[in-house]
Amino acid sequence: MPKRVLIVDDALFMRNTLRDIFSSAGFTVAGEADDGVQAVNLFRELKPDLVTMDIVMPYKSGIDATREIVQLDPNAVVVMCSALGQESLVMEAIEAGATDFIVKPFRGEDVLAVVKKVLGE
């Protein structure tokens, strides 16, 4: 049973990049959201095995969305996608319950390495 991923990013480019990375590694992309509000709604609906979460997004930040998702499901696996220089935001996200993080720009293998570890594979 392939693992199901919810990709959250307000940039289409980033979503496409991540979708390609996950599809080629045998994951199922269960859904995509381009803001924090949509992310929480889709999480509730899809119950994915993994969420990749951008930090700076319109309507609701990735940090707030993470907090709500972890409240919905304390075992949710949320991996933050952050940019260089956003370390303090990442730390805030970890305190909000994020499982782990990756730093942009990333290569596919970096993403998969982190994801496989947090999924315990």
Next chain:
Amino acid sequence: MPSASQKYLTLFVAEASEHLATLQSELVRLEQEPPAAPLWDAIFRRMHSVKGSAATLGFSRIVDIAHAAENLIARLKGKQGKIERAEVDLLFAATDALVKEIVKLDKKEEDERTITLVDRLAKAAQALPDPALTAVRPVPPPPVMPAADPSLPRLDVSVVLAKTCAAPGARALIVQRKLKAMGTLLEMEPTPAQLMQQKGGARITALLATLTATDEVREALVALPEVDHVDVRIAPAARPVDEGFPVSPPPPVVSPPQASMRGQLTPPPGRRELTPAPVDADELRPEPTVRVRAEALDQLLDQAADVMHGIARLREAAKRLPEHAAAPLEAEIDRLRRTARELHGRVMSARLTPFSSLTERLPRAVRDLAHRLNKTIELDVQGADVELDRTVIEALGDPLSHLVRNAADHGLEDPQTREKAGKPARGKLTLTARRERDKVIVEVQDDGRGMDAQALRRKAVKSAAMTQEAADALSDDAAYELAFLPGVSTRDDATEVSGRGVGLDAVQRKVESLGGKVSIRSVPGKGTTFVVELPLSVSMANLLLVQVGGELYGVPLHRVLLTTEYDLSARGGEGFEARSLVVMGELVRAYGLAKLFGLPSLAPPGPRPFVVMEVDGLRFAVSVDRLVGQEESVLKPLFPPLDRVRGLAGITVLGNGRPLLVLDPRGLAELCGIHDPLKPAPAAKGAA
């Protein structure tokens, strides 16, 4: 004058000054709350301590004043009913006189007034009954750290983060969370905050009290991403918690001034002469401290920085060696560099000074001001024990007292006006200091009338700082910031602008020169808050090195959102003065750094690196010829005439010995014309 050695004299002056400073705020509290016995005891003890030390050194005038004041305090404590203002004034007079005496200790002057004051103190004391002087209350012991169950085994844990780890602070936080999930984390060094914006490859050591087996702990840590190496072993059983490698943060070398202003009577370490022998002396023994001149610490810091520079130069030199020779040398140099950085960090934290050293004198100042203005003002200081770099503390003194005076004078209404508005007659001033990661936030809040945005707009137009249209276009929140304009804040009668602004421009300049910022929140009728945001320490900077026109520049990394590459020429954008690029789904204005500084750009046409920065929530991008790397360095202020160049923040020395100019993102934003306080901010979206 007694022949006290200079050493003891310095110590006495420092200690007595601390006592007297705290005494002042305690005297203010006497007037504000029904004085309780512990407060009286504290006041008595301070006066007594000053008297005792002065007597040892033979300073008879100080002894006379302190003794007379002490007697008065003892009787006031026993007095039933309200304390008279005149009595408190007299104690203030005694404190002032003592401060004066101490200041001029090395000058050999006689002062007639001392005799008169001692006389007055004595007369006031005689007028009161003499209670049998009760024994001074013992000082409560310092709180003992809640320790983990001593029967649990201790594990020494060492974790090496991957060299490629881009956010070691965040990674360390995940390691910390994992450790906490497995037991009681007693120590961790460096802390996640210390690792922020450092390079990868850091080694973290931790002490964990847990029943979890070493193998299990190791496996849990190895399973984390970006963890290269894990070592877990049982710590030697005999090892007490407070030995071995130092607990972070290291104990401050400078003994902190007396407790906080909120009146917990925690004794400063090493000075518990009035305490009866504690039951368990070993457990309660305070950390030993020594006093060090602040200057000595500054020199140490400079030298630690020099060592770091030296190591960086060594590393540069090692790069030129053939690889088989370079590798082992570089490994050694890296080890040395870690130690040097740690040393630097420790000296930095030894320079930390509590916020209370700034606020100690404020209650007195506010009290005097309130009496002069016929207002009643309650001052509440929160976060007195928050520690700041000494440089920041020193530089913050003036702006802070400015803001407090401003709030007392113009922010708070007189009692009648307040009562009419349905508020308590006593105005409230709240001073708060708190740490947020690598920043310190200081707030000065009043519950007064709030600021008048319309009056500020009028004022700005009148002083020709902006046009009527521009002023009308400002939101109320933006209009409050007009108070920082020189023309608006200083000229004219204060009441017209609802009072704000004696030299607020000076406050802003000072704060910004420290790399901080100040902003205003105000609600009409409810009050105003000035928010000062400062870096925790001012001298270390993480820099992104960029090359433009053949020269290297540093960009403070904490302002850099991200770097990206873009080919603007391909978008037919050449004709525009400023162009835009899409960053994280948002249009961001782009500028050429070479053009801003009037330098030739040596980059060939085509894709070009951009550094995207953020200042006050505004994002903008500047193009550079090349991104060179990252460097952590000690920032030095610019000397004239370079300090007048807009867009430059400071200077630093690179590993190869070459000086490097460091850019000031805020100044750059101004150069780009997107951060002019007079113009409304451009809409972030759709700027092109």
